[in-house]
């Protein structure tokens with residue numbers, strides 16, 4: 050039987066060839082010493098160096114072998130790079146010895162191929178799945194002078210185009226070394242004409258698409274905010290100018306990490322392109338004692354020849370099957386109603402009881418009590434850290450709410466912001482030293498709050514105990530884990546002078562430790578990740594929490610772009626989207642209910658609007674929408690999501706969900722503005738089966754899949770504000 054995945058080392062040609070049916074990734078060991086990147090693309094059965102450029106001696110290039118002056122790392126495509134070894138591009142690994150000098154003359158030592166998936170200690174990671182093959186190639190390099198080992202890990206899976214890369218640095222010497230830079234992956238491509246796709250954004254405007262040519266020099270995105278940030282998620286993709294959503298080459302990189310990160314693209318003087326991704330080196334420095342290892346987070350690299358939808362399908366499938374908590378990946382999510390835009394801080398027992406009653410009648414499955422329920426919190430200025438029920442708002446505690454929800458047959462969820470502390474809190478009065486701070490400076494406030502020093506184990510333990518006791522005391526089904534500011538004053542009283550550069554990474558390791566323990570203790574609690582919306586929406590957090598509130602902006606027009614952008618990286622099941630009130634609280638827009646409901650429906654749908662004061666028309670619309678959504682939820686949740694028209698480039702936006710067999714598809718088509726000159730819109734639907742015939746349910750028209758793919762479907766304009774057209778296509782057996 051043919052192997053589904055393969056990692057081969059060809060001793061004669063000194064090549065490593067990683068492949069499955071979706072791709073090949075090839076490296077060469079030059080002179081048994083240096084690891085060079087040779088190929089990454091569609092599967093090859095064999096590789097004999099056809100794409101290797103002739104070696105040319107260049108002035109200024111450092112020769113590694115005096116007899117072969119044309120061989121210099123300056124010209125060679127590499128898989129990692131240490132500074133001052135003849136390669137003057139951006140390094141991926143920077144190591145400093147105790148004497149202050151740089152180390153890093155890495156030479157190949159050995160390698161091994163295993164049938165396991167390499168997991169970096171203490172970090173979220175791609176999980177193997179029972180019954181599915183995985184393989185890992187680990188290549189060891191040694192700096193014999195400074196006694197440091199570098200190991201590059203490459204894991205591949207049988208059913209995925211992804212390569213999971215990480216690096217491990219081990220101190221084999223007798224004195225400490227300082228890791229100043231430890232990126233997870235670096236690749237030098239020898240392709241030309243690439244464009245770079247990244248995302249940028251801010252609070253309420255996350256996942257905005259950027260696509261640009263890469264000219265000479267270095268371009269980078271990243272975060273120094275202590276969180277992956279809405280500014281730049283840890284992702285980049287290379288494509289050609291011809292690549293579309295549906296066709297063309299894409300090579301994408303995504304980091305499984307939630308802290309400070311760095312992604313860079315550098316075009317050098319020979320037109321080579323270097324891409325590197327990993328922990329942000331600015332402000333990072335890790336002291337490694339003799340015998341210790343430093344593990345980088347995993348970077349997921351994926352190749353698609355089917356455009357950006359092909360890339361997203363790879364991420365969606367990989368994350369659904371190998372990243373999210375397994376117990377949640379296929380589990381239907383409750384349709385929730387969140388109290389935030391309904392009540393803000395003004396929550397009370399009386400109100401929430403009424404909300405539960407009405408929510409149950411409308412057909413919701415979970416009521417979430419958001420911010421404002423604890424300490425003496427009535428605005429953002431107090432009580433973070435005091436996670437006891439506010440006795441004025443909830444004189445009988447939470448139990449009456451939980452009991453009532455149970456009686457009404459719905460679940461109950463609650464909001465926490467565990468990483469934070471208010472100055473006005475009992476926790477701050479007891480532990481003024483618990484916030485992150487630098488001696489001599491008053492720590493800066495953000496949203497009136499400070500950040501707990503999660504690098505300290507006693508604070509991690511405290512949070513774990515507090516949350517464990519809370520979840521044991523109350524049968525709560527859902528927790529929204531929020532984080533509403535970025536980090537300033539990155540100092541900890543526990544970190545000695547030579548470890549201050551470890552703060553940010555230790556913070557994230559501390560957070561991961563809490564989440565690992567907590568989610569293991571409460572596997573049936575659904576945790577939703579949030580950071581003022583999508584401020585820390587990354588694959589690292591998604592390892593613990595299968596869904597994320599992707600933006601505090603609930604405006605259905607803005608959400609089209611935000612969700613469209615987020616779907617490049619994450620499947621819709623992981624992206625929560627709520628129907629909210631009009632005028633919208635963030636933009637003041639009055640978007641009709643049909644569009645608000647449709648924009649949310651293909652994602653992880655919920656509501657947050659005041660259901661206690663609904664007009665009978667609104668009530669009717671909600672009842673109808675929830676009934677319709679419930680009938681479609683299973684299909685939408687398990688379906689494949691495809692982007693059709695980009696809101697970043699046109700007046701309309703479209704996406705669709707289809708089942709794997711392509712016998713049913715639901716298409717959502719949103720128009721920004723009615724245009725009198727548009728006679729009709731044309732929508733090509735490439736993901737149907739060309740061999741099948743389809744009936745368009747709404748219009749009862751019959752077309753072949755091939756016609757809808759190639760000629761497209763004309764959609765008649767609908768008048769009004771923010772019109773939407775929802776189409777259902779069903780395959781039929783009858784020949785046309």
Ligand code: DGJ
Pocket residue numbers: 389419420464531533579580581582598600601
């Ligand atoms: C920011 C979140 O994104 C909101 O949904 C809400 O939970 C507030 N925090 C509460 O403070």
